[in-house]
Amino acid sequence: MxxxxxxxxxxxxxxxxxxxxxxxxxxxxxxxxxxxxxxxxxxxxxxxxxxxxxxxxxxxxxxxxxxxxxxxxxxxxGKSREQKIIIVGMGKIGSAVAQYKGFHQGDFEVAAGFDISPESLLHKIEVPVLPMSQLKDFIQTQQIEVAILAVPEDVATDCHRQLKDAGIRGILNFTPIELKTTENCIIHNINIGVEIENLFFQVVKSSLPFDVEAALPDLSDEDALADAET
Amino acid sequence: MxxxxxxxxxxxxxxxxxxxxxxxxxxxxxxxxxxxxxxxxxxxxxxxxxxxxxxxxxxxxxxxxxxxxxxxxxxxxGKSREQKIIIVGMGKIGSAVAQYKGFHQGDFEVAAGFDISPESLLHKIEVPVLPMSQLKDFIQTQQIEVAILAVPEDVATDCHRQLKDAGIRGILNFTPIELKTTENCIIHNINIGVEIENLFFQVVKSSLPFDVEAALPDLSDEDALADAET
DNA sequence: CATTTGTTGTTCTGTTTTTCACAAAAACAT
DNA sequence: ATGTTTTTGTGAAAAACAGAACAACAAATG
Structure with a gap:
């Protein structure tokens, strides 16, 4: 199909x-x-x-x-309006996304953020920040389907598991750990480090006076072969 | 080619x-x-x-x-080491990226951030934050090639022009405005809003007991046609 | 009313990218 | 030695995706 x-x-x-x-x-x-x-x-x-x-x-x-x-x-x-999401990990990236203004005319509401130590987050954030211990309960009572994952690398897989256990259906993953889509949970990875490296590569490649790929294995054999055939 | x-x-x-x-x-x-x-x-x-x-x-x-x-x-x-980047727009996203830890073993250094009002940014940021007026000069004297654009939507195109004028060769664009790659400046767009909407769509689609695409125009004609031919 | 212009709708074709499948080679075991 | 297992390397098939081309049609023009 x-x-x-x-x-x-x-x-x-x-x-x-x-x-x-x-x-x-x-x-x-x-x-x-x-x-x-x-x-x-x-x-x-x-x-x-x-x-x-x-x-x-x-x-x-x-x-x-x-x-x-x-x-x-x-x-x-789908009108995708009034949908609620949660953010797990309210560090720099997490709180930035929490206050992101670029959502399509307010389609989404960040229902809550979660963090190991919610008290330490004193910078004014408009959404409630709860401790991780309340994660599963919140997801299930509020029927949250989609989460943004923005925790440090070393706890990424653990948080991923917790989210899946709680029944989350989709995760937008900002950690550098590449998570994988499963039957019940769709993952979209955004790896900012890779994005920057990639951009650098493209820029350097385009700036060079010669072809970067010339350093790569020779394809001119193909041409030689083609020439020989004529 | x-x-x-x-x-x-x-x-x-x-x-x-x-x-x-x-x-x-x-x-x-x-x-x-x-x-x-x-x-x-x-x-x-x-x-x-x-x-x-x-x-x-x-x-x-x-x-x-x-x-x-x-x-x-x-x-x-390319070893892509010791490369310097700047960040234009030190709001939430910009300062989050400035302190992003996921870079490949410290490949990149954020040489500076730029903002309309650098003074107002009192949250401790490890990189120098300069006023926009110094943007062009900084880029040219420091020979910066790559920038991250994280300004509000309404000034995105103006900042884009300023960066191009200053000779920037690559931009990682976090604004919702879709910028376009030109001969001299490669653009990579990351539209967080679209990413979230996309994830929601995929989740809703996968959750439905029936096929979303059934609501779309009929392709069964093709099958009927194929059947008729046999 | 005829002609010109501008824009859609669609077919067909071409390219790029991924997956499948299996032969070939190396390591290991007996 | 001989056979078995494991993993690479790759040609061919398949799928995904985009682009060019142009007929069809509506609107505008005179």
């Missing part, structure tokens, strides 16, 4: 929705595939194909209706 | 390197493809394929030599 809503597509749809919300608030009523493409950094043809796949039609010369598109994307993606 | 070192491959290589460093510090000398695959969450065959592509050989029954692999990965990826 091939899945129609592949991973990249879903991300694009979420981005379209955000852009549409912005455009709407600016008073626009319609939008063209190249506007959306520019906004999220993909080719206009891909935008049209995405909507075509979902049978979201536009008008042959008038582009797409923003209200219609928004509604339909909400139908497909 | 097809590039051998594609984006996903580079990320895997960076992850291999991290795992190898850990294994080495634990006293291991060799490692098998399935160990590495487990550690970074990919199939063992892919690990072998990666190394095969780079002509990094293992031993038919003894796995791969950790020291050798580390050296070779360092050669290919």
């Amino acid at each position: 091939k899945s129609k809503l592949n991973k990249e597509l879903v991300i694009r749809l979420l981005k379209y929705r955000r852009i549409l919300t912005q455009l709407k608030s600016l008073g626009f009523e319609k939008v063209f595939s190249n506007n959306l493409g520019d906004a999220i950094g993909v080719a206009p043809a891909l935008v049209r194909k995405d909507f075509s796949l979902l049978v979201l039609g536009g008008n042959k010369r008038g582009g797409y209706n923003i209200d219609y598109l928004s509604e339909q994307l909400n139908r497909i993606l | 097809k590039s051998k070192l594609n984006k996903e491959l580079v990320i895997r290589l960076l992850k291999y390197r991290r795992i190898l460093t850990q294994l080495k510090s634990l006293g291991f000398e060799k490692v098998f493809s399935n160990n590495l695959g487990d550690a970074i969450g990919v199939a063992p065959a892919l690990v072998r394929k990666d190394f095969s592509l780079l002509v990094l050989g293992g031993n038919k029954r003894g796995g791969y030599n950790i020291d050798y692999l580390s050296e070779q990965l360092n050669r290919i990826l």
Whole structure:
């Protein structure tokens, strides 16, 4: 069974929705595939194909209706509003995310943060911070499904287990430990260290006057072979 | 010209390197493809394929030599040591990243943070925080190539322009504004809001007793067609 | 009313990336 | 020595993904 809503597509749809919300608030009523493409950094043809796949039609010369598109994307993606999440580990990253303003028009509410020593966190945080001992109970009574994991590396696997035991269905993992999706719990890893290293590599590679890959094994044999055949 | 070192491959290589460093510090000398695959969450065959592509050989029954692999990965990826980065926007996210401990054995040094009002930042931060007015000069005299952008949404594009004007070659962008890579400046976007929305979608989708995609346009026509042809 | 213009919808094709499957080689055991 | 096990290395198949091209159509124009 091939899945129609592949991973990249879903991300694009979420981005379209955000852009549409912005455009709407600016008073626009319609939008063209190249506007959306520019906004999220993909080719206009891909935008049209995405909507075509979902049978979201536009008008042959008038582009797409923003209200219609928004509604339909909400139908497909779920309104994802009033969803509650918790944050485990209220260190720097955890509390930063707790106060993150970039959520799509307040879709999510951080129901609580958890930490080994909640008392020590005196910097004003708008969400209640509870001790880890209350984690499982809170998750189950509040029916929390999604958690953000932002604890130190050495307790990551232990916290992961606790979250799974408590019945969490999805974890956004900011620790450098690569957790793995299981049947009952979907993991998305964000490894900031790797992201920075990766960016550095790309920059250095693009800055060099020669091709980095020239240092890699020779592919010119293939060409030689091809030449020999002619 | 097809590039051998594609984006996903580079990320895997960076992850291999991290795992190898850990294994080495634990006293291991060799490692098998399935160990590495487990550690970074990919199939063992892919690990072998990666190394095969780079002509990094293992031993038919003894796995791969950790020291050798580390050296070779360092050669290919660059040692990426003593590189300096700056952080623009020392709000919650910015200062969290400034103090991020997950960097690969201290590869990177945060040379400075920049903010509109550096004085107001009284929470103890180990790196110097300078006013935006000094941004361009600092970048040029210190020869900074990579920056992390963590400012509020409404000034993101302006800061982006300032960074490009100052000659920055790579930006890790934490704002919800999707910036685009240009000839001179590589952008990697990390949109935390979208990541959370995406995770929610996947969780809801997996939780439903029926197939979400059933609500989407019918593909059974294809089957009907195929049947009709037989 | 005819013509031009602009934009969508979709097919077809091409590329890149991953998985499968198994031969080959090395280590180990008997 | 001989056989058995384990793990690599890789060619071929499969899947995922994107891009180019262009027909179809609606709107605008004169």
